[in-house]
Amino acid sequence: MKEFITLKEFFIAHKKSFLLGIFWVFFVDVIGLITPKLLGLFVDDLRAGELDRTGILTYAGLIFGAAIFSVIARYFWRIYIMGNSRKAEVYLRDKFYDHLQKLSPNYFNHHKTGDLMANATNDLGAIRQALGPGFLSAVDPTFVLTFTVIMMVYTVGWQLTLAALAPMPLLALIVTMFGRIIHKRFGEVQAAFGSLTDRVQENFAGVRVVKSFVQEEAEIKKFTAENKENFKANLNLIKVNGIYNPIVQLVTAVSFLIAIAYGGILVVRGTITLGEFVTFNTYLGLMTWPMMAIGWVINMWQRGAASMKRINEVLRTLPEINDDQDLAAKEDLEGNIEFKNLTFTYPGSELPVLKDISISVKAGQTVAIIGRTGSGKSTLMNLLLRLYNPPEGTLFLDGVDITQVPLSTLRENIGYVPQENFLFSKTIRDNIAFSGDGYSQEQVEAATSLAQVHSNIVDFEHGYDTMLGERGVTLSGGQKQRVSIARAVIKNPKILILDDSLSAVDTHTEEEILLQMKRIMQARTSLIIAHRISTIKDADEILVFDEGQIIERGTHDQLLELKGLYHELHQKQLLEDQIAANN
Numbered sequence: 001m002k003e004f005i006t007l008k009e010f011f012i013a014h015k016k017s018f019l020l021g022i023f024w025v026f027f028v029d030v031i032g033l034i035t036p037k038l039l040g041l042f043v044d045d046l047r048a049g050e051l052d053r054t055g056i057l058t059y060a061g062l063i064f065g066a067a068i069f070s071v072i073a074r075y076f077w078r079i080y081i082m083g084n085s086r087k088a089e090v091y092l093r094d095k096f097y098d099h100l101q102k103l104s105p106n107y108f109n110h111h112k113t114g115d116l117m118a119n120a121t122n123d124l125g126a127i128r129q130a131l132g133p134g135f136l137s138a139v140d141p142t143f144v145l146t147f148t149v150i151m152m153v154y155t156v157g158w159q160l161t162l163a164a165l166a167p168m169p170l171l172a173l174i175v176t177m178f179g180r181i182i183h184k185r186f187g188e189v190q191a192a193f194g195s196l197t198d199r200v201q202e203n204f205a206g207v208r209v210v211k212s213f214v215q216e217e218a219e220i221k222k223f224t225a226e227n228k229e230n231f232k233a234n235l236n237l238i239k240v241n242g243i244y245n246p247i248v249q250l251v252t253a254v255s256f257l258i259a260i261a262y263g264g265i266l267v268v269r270g271t272i273t274l275g276e277f278v279t280f281n282t283y284l285g286l287m288t289w290p291m292m293a294i295g296w297v298i299n300m301w302q303r304g305a306a307s308m309k310r311i312n313e314v315l316r317t318l319p320e321i322n323d324d325q326d327l328a329a330k331e332d333l334e335g336n337i338e339f340k341n342l343t344f345t346y347p348g349s350e351l352p353v354l355k356d357i358s359i360s361v362k363a364g365q366t367v368a369i370i371g372r373t374g375s376g377k378s379t380l381m382n383l384l385l386r387l388y389n390p391p392e393g394t395l396f397l398d399g400v401d402i403t404q405v406p407l408s409t410l411r412e413n414i415g416y417v418p419q420e421n422f423l424f425s426k427t428i429r430d431n432i433a434f435s436g437d438g439y440s441q442e443q444v445e446a447a448t449s450l451a452q453v454h455s456n457i458v459d460f461e462h463g464y465d466t467m468l469g470e471r472g473v474t475l476s477g478g479q480k481q482r483v484s485i486a487r488a489v490i491k492n493p494k495i496l497i498l499d500d501s502l503s504a505v506d507t508h509t510e511e512e513i514l515l516q517m518k519r520i521m522q523a524r525t526s527l528i529i530a531h532r533i534s535t536i537k538d539a540d541e542i543l544v545f546d547e548g549q550i551i552e553r554g555t556h557d558q559l560l561e562l563k564g565l566y567h568e569l570h571q572k573q574l575l576e577d578q579i580a581a582n583n
């Protein structure tokens, strides 16, 4: 139960409607006690021959009136109690999503999307069930059981009441025992579902790879196996529920057996009237549901608590990358970057990916990085964006340690074109204006013109309103790259990072983009990672990376003179260009 502390603020804010919900349950349960009493009096009056037509109609009218009150009150308990559970679900889902947005990229490297989706759907559903039907089924039976036992003793005395309720401790035992098994099996259902969602999600995301490797059949088989596991887990839960409910009903039937036998004898002896016997049995009937509900409630609360625990585990994960508490307010950056003897190892890895890197970039300069794949180029940019934490004292912006620059200032001042050009399933305009709502059409077009993609966009039937992704068109690799560039430059950033962002555009377009960029980036800093020498040859400084180290550095001409790796790459690319031209 302590897991529900996460919802403390919610409970406090909504205590009034919780109390109102409880009031309406109380009201319904009190009305529920009237009907059996009326029924008993009716039987006794009928037996005594004291009822005429008006008397019968009066009883019928009273019983009907009680039913009407009960119906109205039930409507209100539903509105308050179920309504609150829905509100709690919304509150928690917002909190959960909010927290996920704050977690570092590294968290998502180690947690499966399917599991997080299961948290956001199944777990939140189980919590809602606990707070809605679970809460109702705790309050309602408590009232019903208490009031009914009092009324039973009042009507027929304690002996018959005690005798009829004798099997109830057994029921409590069964309920607790089954509760544990059900809890365990529910956990298995959750795990199986998480695994299934994970497979589906990954499969759809990688559909092109699956098809190009002709793995449809193999994937279908794997899915079928997971689906069966999911089915088995659910069936195991159904089986235990299937035994549980009849056993509970059997125990209640024993109660009735005692009530009829012993109660019948008391009527014959004249200790109680027939009407009281009817009232008592009707009360006993009222107790069946609360008795069953005890198990149901325990079950539902256990599920809810297990789900809450899983959600709490996520909520209690602190973001690895966060602003220091006593951070000086710094709202702007000039764009001076300095890496000082930086050595970096990814969290959880053993070997460093970057070794003793020292680079100094003055505001307005363009520095380019080239090197073999896996040599640590993107890692350097990840650190500059503080997607990972660099060791203290190794990375400075305008002379301030990066850990002392507020994250919002840092990221708002960087225009980043990632290697994977992820675009959202939204319109092209919305994708470009992703970093803010206030961009005008002119600003969007200026960005796309710079990125040389404006003419492509206006050629689409819906122009800037063209939907991308699952619900729309698929852009070519080069178009995607250029839309990504437009998305970064529209921010007018102090620092622009292009991570292999021109690889899919032809050399002529590349030249155009670079020329335009040079114009707007004069007072800004650019870091360009590329594999093609044509992209970087005009940079103020070019760094050649190999196995996490800078092995050569200088301008294009200086590096050619060195006759090292850069020279080798240059020769290779010249040859490739010549072959392409000949073809």
Ligand SMILES: Nc1ncnc2c1ncn2[C@@H]1O[C@H](COP(=O)(O)OP(=O)(O)OP(=O)(O)O)[C@@H](O)[C@H]1O
Binding pocket: 109, 346, 347, 349, 353, 371, 372, 373, 374, 375, 376, 377, 378, 379, 380, 419
């Ligand atoms: N999140 C991570 N956790 C652990 N290791 C990582 C992580 N990201 C990258 N690496 C490793 O760090 C090394 C450098 O990767 P990085 O992406 O920086 O190389 P790169 O030079 O940009 O390569 P490419 O030119 O292919 O993009 C690789 O060996 C890679 O496997």
